[in-house]
Amino acid sequence: MTIAIIDYGMGNLHSVAKALEHVAEDERVTITRDPRAIKGATRLILPGQGAIRDCMSELEHTELTGLVKEMLADGNKPLLGICVGQQMLMDKSDENGGVWCLGYMPGRVRHFEDTMRDTDGNRLKVPHMGWNRVHQHHMHPLWEGIPTGERFYFVHSYYVQAEDDAHVMGYVDYGTVRAHVATGHDATFAVQFHPEKSAGAGLKLLSNFIHWSP
Template identity: 70%
Template sequence: MTIAVIDYGMGNLHSVAKALEHVTHENVMVTRDPRSIRGASRLVLPGQGAIRDCIGELERTELTGLVKELLTAQAKPLLGICVGQQMLFERSEENGGVDCLGFLPGRVRHFGQHLSSPDGERLKVPHMGWNRVAQRHAHPLWNGIDDGARFYFVHSYFVEADSDGDIFGTTDYAGAEAHVATGRGTVFAVQFHPEKSARDGLQLLENFVNWAP
C-alpha cells in the first residue's frame, strides 16, 4: 500500500507528506514517476501558486494525460488540495483565463479587490487564516469532524461548482460562497490545507487514508 503525492513541481509537498506520515504507517512517496503513480493505492494532487504555472508544470512533466486518465478511471481514491482542487474544474479566471482539467463542471473565480465588510473593515485577499467549513453533504472524509469546524486557508481564487451533488463543504467569505470541499466518486478535493489544519486536518487525512469508495 503506497500513497503517492504527485510531484509536478508545484506545491509544498513536504508538508503534505509529513502530515500523511503522521497519520498512517503506509508508505508515502513524493513522486513524478508515472509507473509509481499508477502503482500507488491512493493519490494526492497538491498545488500552490499561480494556476497557469500549475497546469503548465503538469503539462511539462507529462503528467496531464495520466492524471486525467486516473480521474476518469475512478479506480483509486484521490485527494486534491488547494490549487489541486481548483485544477479539477473546467476553467479558472486567474492569469487572464486558464483551461483546467475539466473533471468536474464549474469554474474558479477571484474574490475581488478593495472589498469591505458591512462594518467597514477592509476584507483582505488572500483569504488567509482559519475559517469555518459548513458540511453540505455527508461524506466519509468528514468522519469525526464537526460541521462548521475551522480549517486553514490561503487563497485568492475559489471554486464555484455547477452541480450541487459535487459540493461537500462551503465557506462564506467576502460575500461569496466558496465551494471549498468538492468531489465525485473516488475523488475528493479541498481548498483548505488539511496538512496545516491541526487536529481536524489530520483527521481528514486519516479519513482519506481509510476511505474505501
C-alpha cells in the same frame, strides 16, 4: 498501501508527506513523478500551490496531464486534491485572463474582489488567509468525526464555484461570496484549505482519506 503524492514541481509536497506519515504510520508515502509509481499506488494526492497557470504548465511539462486525467476518469482509486489541486479539477480559472483546467468537475475558479467587505462593512483581506470555518454541505466519509463549522487553514485569492450542487461537499462564506472549498465526485475529494496545516481537524481528514473505500 502506497500513497503517492504527485510531484510535478508545484505544491507543499514535504509538509503533506509528513502529515500523511503521521496518520499512516504503517503505510508507504512517496513523492513521485514516475508514471509507473503513480499507476501502482493505492491512493493519490494532487497538490498545488501558487499560480494555476504555472501548475497546469508544469503538469504538462512533466507529461503527467494525460495520466492524471486517466486516473480521474477511471475512478478506481481515491484521489485527494489540495489547494490549487482542487482548482485544477474545474473547467477553467479566471486567473490571468483565463486558464483551462483538467475539466473533471464542471465549474469555474473565480477571484475574490479586492473591494470585498463583511456584513458590517469592514474591508476583507485578499488573499483570504488564515483560519476559517468550513460548513459541510453534503455528508461524506472524509467528514467523519469532524463537526460542521470546524476551522481549517486557508491561503488563496481564487476560489471554486462548482456548477453541480452534488459536487459541493463544503463551503466558506467570505463577505458576500460563498466559496466551495470542498468538492467531490466518485473516488475524488478536493479541498481549498491545507489539511497539513490545519492541526487536529486536518489530520483527521487525512486519516479519513487513508481509510476511505469509495
